[in-house]
Amino acid sequence: MSILDPISHALAAVLAAAHSALTSLGADASTAVTWLLCLGAVVVLVRIALLPLAAHGVRVAHASARARPQLEQLTERFRDRKDPASRRAFLEERRRIAAEHRVPRFSVLPMLLQLPIWLALYHLISNVAGGHPVGAMGAGLVASLGGATLLGIRLTARGYFGAGPTHLLVVAGLAGLAAALSFATQKYFVTPNLIMTGQPATMVQLQQLMPLLSAAGLLIAAGVAPVALLIYWVINSAWTLGQSAVIWRWFPTPGSPAAARRSTGARATS
Incomplete structure (x- = not known):
């Protein structure tokens, strides 16, 4: 049991649902084209779901860029001041500048949340392609993928x-x-x-x-x-x-x- 299993199973359900939808529309269940479209559907749905995190990353980059000149001036001003009082003043002023430009304290956390999704998606496709059922991608669908050929x-x-x-x-x-x-x-x-x-x-x-x-x-x-x-x-x-x-x-x-x-x-x- 892996901590990525719930995500892998959710993505497997999306992949299986895409295959079911395409075959219900008349697509051949075992052709490479059908599975290519299924993989494309999973990528598109995952990337759409992650768009808010991508937008957050853009906002953080812009906020950090606007704060950058002031932070550089602050660093230069306190460069040779190493006493505890100066250090506290430096950190307080740094927090003030970050708040002024709305730079979040944990700016990388939303981006790190994407990593489990990418890892789970990688393992899902790798395992299914290796002949191992994952969640909704049962033995029948795994065999169908295994039988599909491209050229x-x-x-x-x-x-x-x-x-x-x-x-x-x-x-x-x-x-x-x-x-x-x-x-x-x-x-x-x-x-x-x-x-x-x-x-x-x-x-x-x-x-x-x-x-x-x-x-x-x-x-x-x-x-x-x-x-x-x-x-x-x-x-x-x-x-x-x-x-x-x-x-x-x-x-x-x-x-x-x-x-x-x-x-x-x-x-x-x-």
């Missing part, structure tokens, strides 16, 4: 090398697409929406490497992941790219390169 390759197949060149083409294609979407998201929408000024050089270098690291991580993981999980990664990465592009375009973090680009564009059209 002749089973959705439960794993690794780059299997049944000939077609297997390699399918797995490498899905892995490459997921990696490309992740790279584009980090490179063109996430990094430009961050404020790296004043950050340690190591942090700046790490952020610059994130597009490559995220893409490389997916390519490596694809070597052991089932095809069904790769399809999930592609759909989820596509949603993440679109969501990040919307934030980059219309809700950029104040003081970031994305915000500067938006301001320059607004002046050019005025």
Whole structure:
């Protein structure tokens, strides 16, 4: 019994319900297209459910950016004052600035709440693709998924090398697409929406490497992941790219390169 089981079972119920709905509309119960649509439905429903947390993250980033200049001035003012009274004054002033700009004390907590959902979804798809029933995804549905093929390759197949060149083409294609979407998201929408000024050089270098690291991580993981999980990664990465592009375009973090680009564009059209 895992602490993720209740979430996995809830997601399994969504996956089973999506399959039932599609088959009731005439879709073939055992085709890869039907299961691809089921996986897409789960991703979309989960991402819609998590939109309030994504919006909270944007608000926190904006509030933190507005408070940043004052916090930097405060840090500089108290840099050489280490006595207890100065420390208390520093913390009190820091709390005042955070309250003024509505920066929550536990700003990362809502974002951390997403982790169990992602882990449960990952384990659900991985277990079902491995032939293990989970909740509403009973033996019959698991067998149906196991029998579905994409270009002749089973959705439960794993690794780059299997049944000939077609297997390699399918797995490498899905892995490459997921990696490309992740790279584009980090490179063109996430990094430009961050404020790296004043950050340690190591942090700046790490952020610059994130597009490559995220893409490389997916390519490596694809070597052991089932095809069904790769399809999930592609759909989820596509949603993440679109969501990040919307934030980059219309809700950029104040003081970031994305915000500067938006301001320059607004002046050019005025």
